[in-house]
Amino acid sequence: MKLIALMKKEFLRFFKDPKLLATMLLPGILIYVLYSVMGSAMWDQSKGYDFKVAATSLPPSVERLFDGALPEGWSLEWLDAEDGDGAKAQAQSGEIAAYVAFPENFEEEIAVYDPASGAPAPQVEIYYRSADEESLAFYQLFVSALDAYESALANKFDVNAGDEAYDLSGEGELISSVFSGILPFIVIALIFSSCMGVTLESVAGEKERGTLATILVTSVKRRDIALGKVIPLSCIAAIGALSSFLGVALSMPKLMGLSLGGFAASYGFASYLLLFLLIFSVVPLIISAITAVSTCSRSVKEASGYTSVVMILVLVISIVSAFTNVVGGWAVLIPVMNAVVSMQAVLSGSYVLWQALVSVAVNLGYTALLVFLIAKLLGSERVMFGK
Numbered sequence: 001m002k003l004i005a006l007m008k009k010e011f012l013r014f015f016k017d018p019k020l021l022a023t024m025l026l027p028g029i030l031i032y033v034l035y036s037v038m039g040s041a042m043w044d045q046s047k048g049y050d051f052k053v054a055a056t057s058l059p060p061s062v063e064r065l066f067d068g069a070l071p072e073g074w075s076l077e078w079l080d081a082e083d084g085d086g087a088k089a090q091a092q093s094g095e096i097a098a099y100v101a102f103p104e105n106f107e108e109e110i111a112v113y114d115p116a117s118g119a120p121a122p123q124v125e126i127y128y129r130s131a132d133e134e135s136l137a138f139y140q141l142f143v144s145a146l147d148a149y150e151s152a153l154a155n156k157f158d159v160n161a162g163d164e165a166y167d168l169s170g171e172g173e174l175i176s177s178v179f180s181g182i183l184p185f186i187v188i189a190l191i192f193s194s195c196m197g198v199t200l201e202s203v204a205g206e207k208e209r210g211t212l213a214t215i216l217v218t219s220v221k222r223r224d225i226a227l228g229k230v231i232p233l234s235c236i237a238a239i240g241a242l243s244s245f246l247g248v249a250l251s252m253p254k255l256m257g258l259s260l261g262g263f264a265a266s267y268g269f270a271s272y273l274l275l276f277l278l279i280f281s282v283v284p285l286i287i288s289a290i291t292a293v294s295t296c297s298r299s300v301k302e303a304s305g306y307t308s309v310v311m312i313l314v315l316v317i318s319i320v321s322a323f324t325n326v327v328g329g330w331a332v333l334i335p336v337m338n339a340v341v342s343m344q345a346v347l348s349g350s351y352v353l354w355q356a357l358v359s360v361a362v363n364l365g366y367t368a369l370l371v372f373l374i375a376k377l378l379g380s381e382r383v384m385f386g387k
Contacts, residue, residue, distance in 0.1 A: 194240030288370035
């Protein structure tokens with residue numbers, strides 16, 4: 001009976017505490033939202049493309065493959081390519097989605113070709129840019145259609161089997177494409193980790209040790225106590241965040257087999273300055289948020305549990321912003337998300353200066369509001385002493 005009573009006591013303690021319930025249930029809810037949004041964004045074909053593709057010796061049988069087969073809202077216009085080099089240059093510059101070159105008598109060649117002969121198969125060449133979303137979408141669509149067509153013909157031709165470079169994206173474009181997708185999310189994750197490491201004990205730890213009560217009975221203003229914690233902790237966390245950013249940024253080109261010089265030359269001074277401003281606007285924001293959570297907590301252990309929920313929320317916002325295309329200009333008003341979107345734009349070379357600067361200002365504005373909230377919480381006897 002004593003065992004049952006003890007078990008009942010623990011169950012009641014958990015289910016009557018909304019904070020504990022939130023800590024347990026929120027991660028699953030946030031993960032569900034994350035994967036649902038990402039899945040919808042990745043598989044949603046509602047975004048239309050108007051492909052303009054140059055072709056040499058386009059066979060009617062291949063052209064018919066796309067009659068009525070394009071997703072709703074997509075269109076495909078074939079252009080006659082009289083000059084192959086000129087069409088390739090247009091594909092490289094982004095004037096057209098791609099350039100496709102067929103052998104002059106493609107249909108006749110595949111009709112007489114025998115795969116068992118060992119002779120080279122007729123080859124289809126597709127020149128595209130993987131760093132361009134539209135060009136890559138056409139390439140994937142076209143290769144998929146050709147694969148189905150080739151299967152019906154028992155492997156009678158090859159696609160991009162030569163020694164040429166069919167991906168016309170330059171190294172700088174590839175670096176920008178990869179970095180703009182993954183680096184902002186990694187940076188935010190590392191920033192949060194650095195901030196959490198130095199902030200968790202900022203208030204909750206002093207509550208447990210009893211040192212905070214000594215400070216509160218003095219004439220020190222609550223605002224000064226809040227600033228006295230947020231400012232130095234932000235400076236310390238910024239050092240860790242900067243170190244992490246440089247470590248990731250400098251190692252990723254090597255990891256992907258690209259030259260460090262190519263990465264460094266891809267961005268100018270203004271781009272680097274904006275990146276640092278965005279990073280340093282997020283650091284005090286996250287520090288203030290964790291400090292507010294720590295102020296509301298009775299112990300470091302409790303603060304750690306609540307902070308993990310905040311971390312999941314921040315990472316969800318970051319990954320949705322970095323890996324989907326559902327975010328619009330309104331993102332500048334959303335803390336953390338605005339920094340991720342702006343970093344993504346800077347790294348891809350398509351940033352708008354005012355949006356990046358507004359994002360920095362908005363994050364600093366939210367930081368000021370959180371500092372004000374912390375000061376109010378420090379002045380509440382119910383929060384500080386449980387009264």
